[in-house]
Amino acid sequence: MSKQYYQALIELLDQSYAPYSGFNVASIIECENGEVFKGVNVESAAYPTTICAERNAIHNAVTHGIKKGEVQAVYILARNDKGQLIRAFPCGSCRQVIAEQSSNNATVYCYDEHGEVAEHSISELLPHAFLGDEL
């Protein structure tokens, strides 16, 4: 089941725009209603304005009507500057956005070069998340 997006992620890596780091990242997310959204990292010559694949996938979902709490699963694959597929875990900023948009319930699947997944709940990856309920 969890291996189902591996091939799609390999193809999606080619859409990544990462001329500065050479590190391509692709992400696919699944939502409660079965909808699937894609994202890649998009770098910028003004480095800090770079955006990660996971957040692009989630922002894409939100743009298409997905509501807070409806993100269920996040799949990730990366490719380094030598062209090798490699496992990447979401950065801190992406963990925040995944936690918030899944109401702390998403499962994160990080593929390695063999298509094997490391599976973690977002609450494991970001304990004591700040979900905005206090605001």
Ligand code: THU
């Ligand atoms: N990157 C992601 O897209 N997702 C992650 O979880 C880790 C980092 C991107 C950002 C930047 O374009 C490149 O990888 C190197 O940091």
